């Protein structure tokens with residue numbers, strides 16, 4: 502095989518990034534392990550407990566994680582039960598969260614529904630399709646956050662879950678999570694927060710987004726995005742272990758008794774790299790990275806605005822800007838990896854850890870050059 506992976510030099514569209522060197526090394530070491538069979542792959546399974554404990558600390562779960570992180574103990578060794586697992590990514594975490602909510606609502610009379618903002622990731626469509634639940638999509642307001650009045654109007658006795666996004670894929674926005682928790686509670690529904698992308702940046706902001714801030718029941722948070730772990734390393738976290746029980750099936754031929762995960766065989770590489778990245782970076786490394794990425798995003802937003810493009814200001818390190826389609830296509834032809842929002846076809850610039858100021862300067866130089874070439878190609882009136 503001669504193929505090489507792409508370089509990150511011109512990647513501005515991805516929610517993933519180059520793994521931290523420690524995460525890469527750990528992934529390679531644990532390549533042939535399977536935490537889905539904890540009776541056989543015991544060290545990978547222990548690492549998963551550690552990953553969940555560390556993620557629990559990041560997302561404000563009131564469990565005794567400080568000990569676990571300090572001593573290397575894992576939750577089970579201390580008699581606790583895990584409050585999550587390392588998924589294949591945000592999609593699996595979202596599907597599983599909807600599955601938990603559906604199981605909880607099983608005694609309801611009507612077909613269960615899940616209320617999601619239009620800004621929610623398309624993985625909720627897969628979840629609804631697979632799990633036979635209705636998806637009630639509610640609009641966002643002008644600031645690209647969910648319209649709370651629309652959520653209030655959408656929920657009823659069939660609502661199994663309300664979803665809030667903490668770091669939306671297209672605009673990096675954070676929904677009002679405490680208010681969504683109140684609305685969910687008013688109809689006895691669960692609140693799921695999708696922090697798959699935002700979860701490693703939000704701890705360094707003043708946003709209210711996690712289990713400690715609001716009545717959150719389940720959450721997606723992905724080490725393989727802002728967490729700088731190797732793919733695949735997502736995370737599903739739950740407020741209490743009985744929520745995971747909704748997912749558990751018996752595993753007769755394994756030494757473990759039950760399995761709550763969606764996939765069977767899973768990547769020990771992803772688990773190990775998530776632990777390695779978090780041990781290296783939580784909290785100071787992630788804070789420094791967030792500050793760098795946020796500054797880059799704000800700087801890029803200013804630079805685009807100065808050039809006359811309409812810009813959606815970055816709340817998290819993600820800028821969206823209106824760039825004409827021919828210019829967008831020319832930039833892509835020059836090798837820039839860019840993508841656009843579904844509604845207004847704004848170009849998204851995801852300022853991930855691999856996106857440096859030098860890279861953005863080089864992008865802007867290409868933008869200016871292609872823009873002036875396009876301007877020269879347009880005949881002036883009377884020509």
Ligand SMILES: Cc1ncc(COP(=O)(O)O)c(C=O)c1O
Nearest residue numbers: 516590591592622670695697698
């Ligand atoms: C907010 C959000 N949720 C879920 C996902 C899906 O994650 P994955 O692609 O890891 O399945 C994404 C992907 O970018 C995302 O941005």
